[in-house]
Amino acid sequence: MKPYVEKRLNESTLIRLFSSITQEADLKWHRDRQDRIIEVIHSNGWLFQRDDSVPALLSSGDILEIAANEWHRVIKGNGELIVKITEGKKKKLTKKQKKIAQAAPPPDEITGADFKALNKNVDEANPRQYGAPKGSKRAEELEDASDLYAKGDVKGAARIRRKMEKPHMKESTQLLERQELREMISDISEGMKLDELLKELDQYIQEKKGKSPKGLSKAVKKSLDKKADKRCLTRGSVYSEFRKGLAAFLSSGSRKGMSAHQWAHARVNSAQPSKKWATVKKRKKCPKKKK
Numbered sequence: 001m002k003p004y005v006e007k008r009l010n011e012s013t014l015i016r017l018f019s020s021i022t023q024e025a026d027l028k029w030h031r032d033r034q035d036r037i038i039e040v041i042h043s044n045g046w047l048f049q050r051d052d053s054v055p056a057l058l059s060s061g062d063i064l065e066i067a068a069n070e071w072h073r074v075i076k077g078n079g080e081l082i083v084k085i086t087e088g089k090k091k092k093l094t095k096k097q098k099k100i101a102q103a104a105p106p107p108d109e110i111t112g113a114d115f116k117a118l119n120k121n122v123d124e125a126n127p128r129q130y131g132a133p134k135g136s137k138r139a140e141e142l143e144d145a146s147d148l149y150a151k152g153d154v155k156g157a158a159r160i161r162r163k164m165e166k167p168h169m170k171e172s173t174q175l176l177e178r179q180e181l182r183e184m185i186s187d188i189s190e191g192m193k194l195d196e197l198l199k200e201l202d203q204y205i206q207e208k209k210g211k212s213p214k215g216l217s218k219a220v221k222k223s224l225d226k227k228a229d230k231r232c233l234t235r236g237s238v239y240s241e242f243r244k245g246l247a248a249f250l251s252s253g254s255r256k257g258m259s260a261h262q263w264a265h266a267r268v269n270s271a272q273p274s275k276k277w278a279t280v281k282k283r284k285k286c287p288k289k290k291k
Contacts, residue, residue, distance in 0.1 A: 003027055007252070012088075018046070018074065018081040029073045035088035038064040042150065045077025082150065132253060138164065142253045149251040157250040158260070165259060216242070220261075227268055232286035240279050241268050 003026035006016040018027075029051075038048075040062040047055035048064060051071035058074075058081065066072055068088070074081065132139040141164050149157040216224070216239060228238040245264030248254075254263040271278035 012086055014085050014087075015041075016083050016085055018076075020044075020079045022076060024076045027074055027076060029071055031069050031071050032066070032087075033068055035068050036066045037086040038062075038066060039084040039086075040064075040081075041084055042080060042082040043077060044079030044081070046081040047075040047077065049073055049075060145253075146251045149247075154250065161250055161254075161260065165254070223265075224268065229287045232283050233273075233280045234283050237279055237281040238268055241271050244279065 003022045004016050004018045006014050008014040040058050040060055042060055043058040043062075046058045048058050049055040049072065050066075055075055058077075132142050141160055145157040145160040145164075148154075148160070220242070221239070224238050224242055225235055227233070228235045242264045245267035246260050248267070249260040249263040268280075271280045273280055273282050
């Protein structure tokens with residue numbers, strides 16, 4: 001389990017978040033196989049240390065250049081640390097470096113497995129179906145919601161996203177296939193009020209591993225349990241996938257007319273263990289089908 005969550009914006013850029021509940025023991029010395037430029041988006045007392053150097057306090061707006069194979073680490077502060085990472089091309093190792101590497105721990109490999117969107121660039125992160133071209137009102141609203149979410153104002157982000165999608169709800173349901181529409185109606189009919197949604201989002205932020213069902217309504221858990229059992233997935237990983245969908249709705253947008261619940265359920269429906277962005281996991285033993 002890595003001590004951070006991240007979202008890849010494109011092939012060379014990603015946003016990474018270290019939680020305030022990250023364990024200090026998990027923040028180890030490491031090195032990467034490519035040059036990196038680190039932009040600090042938010043830091044509360046976190047420090048950065050290079051090999052043979054004293055730790056330096058990180059502040060919002062700081063830019064760090066880290067050479068490939070340079071040993072470094074971060075030291076935990078009081079709150080969260082959010083950074084934007086721009087990667088260069090991976091450098092090939094010389095024969096001598098390969099011999100050294102065989103006797104040393106492997107460099108940090110970026111997988112982009114977790115999905116907690118804290119995106120500040122809507123145009124790069126949002127697919128075309130989001131309907132948010134550069135300079136449009138929708139793009140500006142998405143960016144405002146993303147900024148509020150990154151600052152911890154979950155309620156503010158939720159209000160903006162709710163207001164944005166309300167006019168498109170009727171329009172979007174007309175575009176759904178009948179089978180998809182029936183499933184969507186079944187899911188959202190058991191949905192919660194706005195306050196309950198906010199409670200789930202707050203719970204998601206506070207959880208370290210995102211596997212606990214705590215904070216989800218009985219109706220949502222019942223729906224997610226059915227999906228998990230039917231597809232032979234662990235229930236905890238499906239709960240985690242659902243929460244990531246809720247967070248992504250606030251911070252990086254959705255297709256027009258989608259509610260937070262619809263977007264989260266859509267994420268669960270499309271998630272597969274083989275997909276890099278997904279966190280769902282297969283069970284060791286599948287439940288027996290009811291006759």
